[in-house]
Amino acid sequence: MDQNKISTDLCIIGAGPVGLFAVFEAGLLKMRCHLVDVLPQPGGQLSEIYPKKPIYDIPGYPEVKAQDLVDNLIKQIEPFNPGYTLGERVEELTKHDDGTFSVTTTDQTVIDCKAVVIAGGLGCFEPRKPALADLETFERKGVDYMVKDPEKYKDKKIVIAGGGDSALDWTIFLAELASELTLVHRNATFRGAPDSADKVFELAKAGKINLLLNTNLSAVRGNGVIQEVDVINKEKEHTTISIDNLIPLFGLSPKLGPIADWNLNIDKNAIEVNTFDYSTNIEGIYAIGDINTYPGKLKLILCGFHEAALMCQSAFKFVYPDKKLSFKYTTVSGAPTL
Amino acid sequence: MVKFTVENLAGKQEEIELPTDMNLNLMEALKASDYDIQATCGGMALCATCHVAIDNHEEVIGEPQDAEMDMLDTLPDADFSSRLACQIPIDDKLEGLLIHLKTV
Ligand SMILES: Cc1cc2nc3c(=O)[nH]c(=O)nc-3n(C[C@H](O)[C@H](O)[C@H](O)COP(=O)(O)OP(=O)(O)OC[C@H]3O[C@@H](n4cnc5c(N)ncnc54)[C@H](O)[C@@H]3O)c2cc1C
Ligand code: FES
Numbered sequence: 408m409d410q411n412k413i414s415t416d417l418c419i420i421g422a423g424p425v426g427l428f429a430v431f432e433a434g435l436l437k438m439r440c441h442l443v444d445v446l447p448q449p450g451g452q453l454s455e456i457y458p459k460k461p462i463y464d465i466p467g468y469p470e471v472k473a474q475d476l477v478d479n480l481i482k483q484i485e486p487f488n489p490g491y492t493l494g495e496r497v498e499e500l501t502k503h504d505d506g507t508f509s510v511t512t513t514d515q516t517v518i519d520c521k522a523v524v525i526a527g528g529l530g531c532f533e534p535r536k537p538a539l540a541d542l543e544t545f546e547r548k549g550v551d552y553m554v555k556d557p558e559k560y561k562d563k564k565i566v567i568a569g570g571g572d573s574a575l576d577w578t579i580f581l582a583e584l585a586s587e588l589t590l591v592h593r594n595a596t597f598r599g600a601p602d603s604a605d606k607v608f609e610l611a612k613a614g615k616i617n618l619l620l621n622t623n624l625s626a627v628r629g630n631g632v633i634q635e636v637d638v639i640n641k642e643k644e645h646t647t648i649s650i651d652n653l654i655p656l657f658g659l660s661p662k663l664g665p666i667a668d669w670n671l672n673i674d675k676n677a678i679e680v681n682t683f684d685y686s687t688n689i690e691g692i693y694a695i696g697d698i699n700t701y702p703g704k705l706k707l708i709l710c711g712f713h714e715a716a717l718m719c720q721s722a723f724k725f726v727y728p729d730k731k732l733s734f735k736y737t738t739v740s741g742a743p744t745l
Numbered sequence: 746m747v748k749f750t751v752e753n754l755a756g757k758q759e760e761i762e763l764p765t766d767m768n769l770n771l772m773e774a775l776k777a778s779d780y781d782i783q784a785t786c787g788g789m790a791l792c793a794t795c796h797v798a799i800d801n802h803e804e805v806i807g808e809p810q811d812a813e814m815d816m817l818d819t820l821p822d823a824d825f826s827s828r829l830a831c832q833i834p835i836d837d838k839l840e841g842l843l844i845h846l847k848t849v
Contacts, residue, residue: 456791529785537821570818593823598815623824641825658819660792661785 411516413490415441416726418510418520420497420666423451425696425711426526427480432719434487434743435735438726441490441518443497443510445531446659450477452697455532455659464709476708486743492516496531500669506691521726522691524718525671525678526711527698529661537568537655539627549633550653554581559652562586566636566648568624569656570594575603577656582615589617589648591624591638619646627653666698674700684721685714691725693718747835749842751775758843765836771797771844772831780846788831790816795830796847802828806838822847 417433419426422444430440448454453462453473461470468476495512500523502508510518534552536542542550554560554577561584567574570592576599578590590607597604611618619638625645626637637647663676672679672688677700680686685693695718696711704710723732737743748762763774772784772795783794790812799806806828809817813832817823827847833839 452785456786457789460789460791535819535821568821571815592818593825594814594818598811598818621825624821655821657821660794660819 413518415439415520418518419524421526422449423528424708428712429715430484430489432716436723443492445496447494451528453477522722525694526696531664532659533662535657545633563651565652567654572599574656575599591619591622595620685718749839752845769835771833793820797830798826798845
């Protein structure tokens with residue numbers, strides 16, 4: 408088996424600000440942590456949605472850019488040397504008879520741990536998908552939401568949909584490789600980088616790509632694999648394009664995802680917790696940050712940090728029932744080490 | 746005061762009447778009227794979870810600004826009538842309009 412096995416005290420699902428800070432609080436209590444996130448970088452919503460926006464309600468920072476806060480959190484937990492599995496989605500969570508857990512990702516990485524901390528925020532960041540009937544049945548059968556291996560599109564007829572930077576960049580890149588490339592965009596202009604937009608208009612003028620502006624996807628068809636897409640323009644005219652591949656590129660948005668299938672008590676896409684220690688209905692599984700809910704819950708970074716601190720006290724007792732926990736200020740315990 | 750109609754995904758219509766001097770935007774107004782709008786980014790035109798559709802919106806309420814256009818481009822199901830509710834101020838221009846909700 409080519410499984411990647413990792414063993415740790417706490418497996419933290421979600422490397423947003425709250426998951427990151429949980430490593431710090433756990434580290435103070437000498438618990439080792441492993442972080443997993445589907446995004447290729449840590450930081451959750453801050454890095455993915457608003458990296459350059461200033462935040463004004465982090466205690467001690469009159470103003471801090473979201474990405475700077477993430478960078479500082481990563482630096483702050485460095486002494487505790489957490490493990491990272493990035494770019495993989497946690498699919499399964501198994502509780503064993505001896506009370507330990509295994510967390511398994513889409514890429515078959517297995518993290519064996521003594522307790523699980525779900526810091527999954529608003530859920531897994533996933534590609535936005537057009538709401539077209541049967542689209543999902545053609546996923547990986549000609550429909551891709553990401554370009555992983557460009558060579559795959561060599562001499563293929565492809566349609567790219569979207570108007571942001573990645574749609575423009577991949578159109579430019581794949582124009583050379585594909586036998587026929589059509590870019591479908593809902594608007595008449597592009598919001599992506601002006602240089603890329605100019606390049607795309609040039610390619611269209613030179614006849615190297617088909618550019619369909621003011622146009623949307625309206626249907627997909629195929630037989631086991633995708634074969635055709637229908638598009639509709641502002642004048643409500645339909646066109647059918649025969650294709651080998653459809654690549655919708657509309658960026659990422661969070662979806663609760665597999666967390667819903669782990670037998671946890673869920674209320675409106677959030678996990679119900681006990682505010683004593685942010686434990687869930689399953690012993691040894693905690694939920695902190697935006698992913699949890701309780702009376703009076705506020706989805707704020709600051710609240711998630713507080714939840715992380717209380718959660719770790721309880722997780723320590725669960726992980727090391729025989730060890731005594733003595734509470735120490737960091738000013739007393741000194742510079743953090745594991 | 747301004748009065749307009751909201752149609753949810755199931756096609757149910759409801760008339761809403763609101764004061765125009767409270768500095769509200771349409772997303773906040775919909776939330777206040779108990780519509781389950783996610784509005785993850787709190788109204789910064791950064792999440793596109795406040796998607797609505799309004800016919801002839803450009804003539805009635807004016808063209809979307811850059812930030813709104815950018816975000817609309819990330820919505821695969823956005824069409825020519827699409828707008829982001831958080832970028833639409835509650836003012837007299839909304840009088841008599843029909844606003845279709847596009848997300849739950
Ligand atoms: C535009 C905007 C502005 C904001 N401004 C502020 C502000 O000024 N002050 C403030 O306090 N808060 C603000 N917030 C809210 C703040 O960003 C959130 O409270 C915070 O991000 C929550 O952190 P988190 O770690 O709980 O979750 P997130 O940041 O959402 O991170 C969760 C991570 O878990 C991952 N994940 C989920 N499920 C899985 C899975 N199954 N497998 C792998 N990975 C998974 C996700 O991919 C994600 O990266 C703002 C939010 C937005 C969108
Ligand atoms: S609330 Fe986020 S874009 Fe409108």
